Amino acid sequence: MAIFNSQSNAPKKDQPSFAADTPASVPPREAPAVADFTPTQVTPPRAAPPEPVAKESLIAADLTIEGKIEGSGHVRIAGKFKGDVNVQGNLRIEEGARLNGGVKARQVVVAGELDGNIQSAEKVELLASSVLTGDVKAGSMTVAAGSKIRGHVECGWDASEASARRGGKAEAVEQRERATAS
Template identity: 60%
Template sequence: MSMWKDQLSGKKDAPGPLPEATPPTTPNPAPFTPEPVASTPTPAPRPAAREVKESLIASDLTIEGKIEGTGHVRIAGTFKGDVNVQGDLTIEQGARLSGGVKANKVVIAGELEGNIEAAKQVELLASGALTGDVKCGSMTVATGARMRGQADFGWDGSEPKKKDRDPDAA
């Protein structure tokens, strides 16, 4: 007689139900450690200083126009126009910029033909050439650098101009 019929008919000498199968186990399983889950999502930590991006004008490009905004600008090619950025401006060796500059820090390794206004720091490297006037907080000029123009640096703006001074004052 078949085993299925015996189970269904309810005979006493029929074998009982089959034991449940247990899943196969792997030898020495690694212990499971669940990672803690936060009940509310936490925002990513803010960096201490805002990350600033850098834009590049490649060495094989010539661009004419105007650059304004935040971030750093690196010129390796040729740019004709004004640059006004709240960041750093770097003119690489072999690059050329013709136009006015307003930036936090200006590094010149190539050629700049134009005035620099309101920069905190200007670095004129040995391979650099500047034709124009400079107004900045501090200026570094390397041996071998070339400059033609007037440089005003080190003044914080609180000093009165010569024509504003009282000639009778001591």
């Protein structure tokens, strides 16, 4: 049988062995660093906010209205309207509809009747059933076979080019008149 010295520095059964072996001058060890490999959520780049959707106003087929339309949305006329239409959106005149007045819009589609001038438009489209009585100033124009138009048309001209061209013609006419008068 072994004899144990109770005075020895050997650790007792209930006492952990590292407590007796650690000198007081050695600082305690820090826990090792742990790498975090959890994927982080990457926020996607923000897209530009969507452009607001322009709403469309409708003058129904059984309505007759007199007045003035101004706004930023689209207008569709299926009835009868007497007055000017000035919108930043599009104007559509349905088949069987009638508009008596001036028009300023981004795009104009005519399937019915328009009695008035289209003063400013990027694009004008005359469908086969359309009847237009008035002048047109537009960036481009499409005329379908069967449509009717009576008036002066200026297409493809920038506003400054068109006025300069008209001014040049007026000057030429004045010079001819002066020459024939003398």
